[in-house]
Amino acid sequence: MTSQPISRRAALRGLGASVGLPWLEAMTPRATAAPTAAPPKRAVFMYIPNGVQLDTWFPRKEGKDFDLPASLEPLSKVKGDITVLGGLDRTFVPGTGVHAQCGSCWLSSSPPSEPKDGGFPTNTSLDQMLAKHLGADTQLPSLELSCNDHPDTKETKYFESISWYGPGYAAGVEKNPRAVFQRLFGKPKGNPASVLDTVTGGAARLRGNLGAGDRAKLDEYLDAVRATERRVQLAEKAAAAGKPPIPEPAGAPADRGEYIRLMLDLIVLAFRQDRTRVATLVVDPERWDTPRVYHGVFDTPQNHHALTHTKDPSAKDKIAQIDRFHVAQYAYLVEQLKAVREGSGTLLDQCAAVIGSGISEGNSHNYKDLPVVVAGKAGGALATGFHKKFAGEVPLANLWLSLLHAFGVNAPRFADSTAPVKDVLTSAVR
């Protein structure tokens, strides 16, 4: 792992000065759209594994005058732009490990009637539903990132993928900031355009000879070919946008906070240049048992998962500190989005930026009362600046359904939702 040759800060200072272009100016190819058109909506989801320390996460007071406990305190500068929700639940579906399911099904919690992947109730996840709706015009339909640069993929995809194209079909994460950069700003390497026709023909020949199960696998390949085709076309158009606004990162920074913030910077950059409108970031895989260094927080590496199962009170303090560390990175994201002017408001006003976990209390693997914070107004569709705790069984998917509505997807339900969470929607969409 190498740090970047140029400090991230310096690069961003440069960025602020030279590339403060709003989305329309930066994306001349999109100038076919009328200059008066409203800026697009964007969504970003940040996942934290293993749950949180609840007593330092959830505010005591509900409503607009809510308090920010220690873990959420880094959000004080943007308190008016966030909504803290409590009392939202997921239902564990027996047959898989508790940790594997809480991450892989966070944005995709299918009812038993929907297709499954083995025991996992994974179906098309919320971000991919949004990508289908928002991503058709952008160079990349969506970005899937993880801040786990560990070389060994010791866990299966269920621990590190929150983004799913469909049952059992994980979007797969990019962990190296450099690769993300190349994906955003590089010309598609190897000139894939010229091979597209030939390989599509090959797939068509094959398809006729395959049974249903094999066809589904081949269709994954064909989807990838089509995604490339679209990316090639859009990248050609976007070439006019000129040089990338920040230097290419050398790799993942050694400093954990810098690593996460660099990935978040790339998301913000992709949003402001309208190269993609949907992104997910897994801070760490679920149940990750290799100790991590949290720079500036602890002197020694910490095993986040093991801490959640340790009864010692000092472990609780440590979890709370890790929570606060993660929230600080999220606050950075929200502040960055807010710093970008767009249309008559800010980029944050066009976004839903969500942070949460698929487990509330890590020790008992509790799926009830999940921590989730939403920032941004999604183009005026989302209400912000309050804390609400729901009573009784309220599926997390109800919130996801409301987000779909906020983004103009008028689905009657999503996953195991029972009704939209009206509180988060403004009267414009209710």
Added chain:
Amino acid sequence: MFIRSVLGTLALSASPLPSGAADPDFVRDVVPTLKAHCYGCHGNTGKPKGGLNLAKFATPAEAARAGAVWADVLASVRAGDMPPDGKPKLTAAEKQTLLAWLDATLTAPGLDGVRDPGKSTLRRLTRTEYNNTVRDLLGLSTDVFMFPERFPYKKPYFDPASGVVPEKLNVGAIEYGGKVPALLKQAGIPGDARAEHGFTNRGDVQNFGPLQFEKYVEVADQLLSAPNLAATAPKLGPVLGASGRPAVKAALVPFLTRALRRPPTAAVVEAYLEAYDAAKKQGADDRSAVRETLRAVLSSPEFLFLVEPGESRAGPVAKLDGYEVAARLSYFLWASTPDDELLAAAKAGHLSDPAGVEKQARRMRKDRRVRELSETFAVQWLRLNELWAAQPDKSFKSFYGGPQGKGTLHADLMAEALLLFETVMIEDRSIMDFVAADYGYVNPRLAAHYGLTKEFEPAFAAAGADVKLGLTGQELQKAQTAANATWVRVKWPDPSRGGFLTCGAVLTVTSLPQRTSPVKRGAWVLESVFNRPPPEPTVAVEPLDSKPASTTGKTVRQKLEAHRKDPNCSGCHAKIDPPGFALEAFDPVGRLRTTDGKLPIDARGTLPDGRTFDGPAAFKATILADKPAFAKAFAGHLLSYAQGRKLEHFDEPALNEIAAAAAQDGYRFSRFVTGVVTSYPFRHTRTTPPESAK
């Protein structure tokens, strides 16, 4: 699913059930027993336990269609898990009749009277397979790119044709992450996640993401832009050197035959020539235009996926054709593409009968490419791919050497394990050596780590690998590095060591940084040795702290005993923990120990069938007391890997056949390879969906 759902591992026997009596009748002989012992919980109760209702099967035909259900029942009954404690036991006669019926039902042909060979879901080449395939297709002398599955060894000793692994050898270790020879230094493709309890080559768990297609195109482009390509990739020469459409076409046919693993039809050749034609039309020269065609071939689904027949062939079962068998053979034994001889054998029809397949397999086992059976199959089988991530506590000083402890023991531990597998494979020994061998390989550093320097001193001296006294500082370090490159075959001084269970690599992978984990070790034994992985825990419990006994005043075992009393846990842990207890004789980095902190080690245990043992040697003896069971478990791992699919209940007969044939020949390694490649499921495929999917 049969393989994973069963807990009753230790008592499982592969030996056939008592024969002689007439096959029992379901309604007359079986239903009364089920009614008396099973329906109470697993009947029409509205909410049958575990969702299992056995009363819904009224006729033999209905029952026979639910093979997976009965496979579970068979394993639970055979192991004595069912009926559970506290319920009346089956009488000996009831048990024998029930087992006989289950065995007959599970081995009966399942597809309208035809034996079910299973169906491998369309498999994409794994990263290793892609690398090897391109390497061999182009005739490269190095890997295509650097990838983590390629271990940092040069393996000059590895000579399968010789039939021996030298007594003294050099593994040619490279620092992990250090530079290994590769054509493209920066390129790569995404890695593959392993299947739960399985291998990375399983089509059903592989995915193809949008990133991935671009990566293949990019690698193909870089490959074909490499300097001196004709010299670096000699097998590409004829295609690259051709000029004019007829010559290009003539050169392309043999290339496509090798790339697509079967002779291309005229339409396929024309389809790939279209890329050439398009480039020519735009004014490209012959060589650039040919490159366009090659790029398309290397990015095409026909190349990236191992295609086997589907519904287009008359069903329900199709015999694989020679080219498909050739591909199965080469990806099984070499993790690479068929060579010219295999393709010739396919063309000549030699792969349509078991003898022809066996002949090729025998040849292929003597080829250096068979190293993948060790580095890919064995590594994933034994879960050693996780070894590099193990971070034992810094207090285990012998694990860390050199400046800042950067010279870790990882590569040495890995080499020890690989050398055991390779010795059994190359010297065609009994696979029982995997459980308990009286020999092994060590270098001076590993010998010191195990505390066996004195015992092995003569062996190292004879090999010229002893470090002369009187050296200090850099001189000493240099001499040590040189000495550590030498590995010698040694006889373990006591039977505690020997076999994979007691390899430092395995013992480290299954430990936490500061302490051992009998649970992880036990689960490893159930999965790797018995091929019966335990299920995920169903209840959340606080895990034991990760501290060593020296700071907690209790051994791990003492802490675990409290857990085991919980009735929610004891069912599974009665099977998981005993093997782990036996291995408590080893510390978290694989060194034998008699105490943990100041507390004595208790390595005694009782198996679910009542047998007791004390220590690792005695535990290994309990495994070897039922050789057929281990043979069948190993055959299961091999057959699953060879086909790239999860095994199902209908694979039981094949496993029994492979294990029985191997038993006739001292369980020699080659018998398992032969058994797999000549087996019915390896040479056939199902062409219709299974009954359960309809």
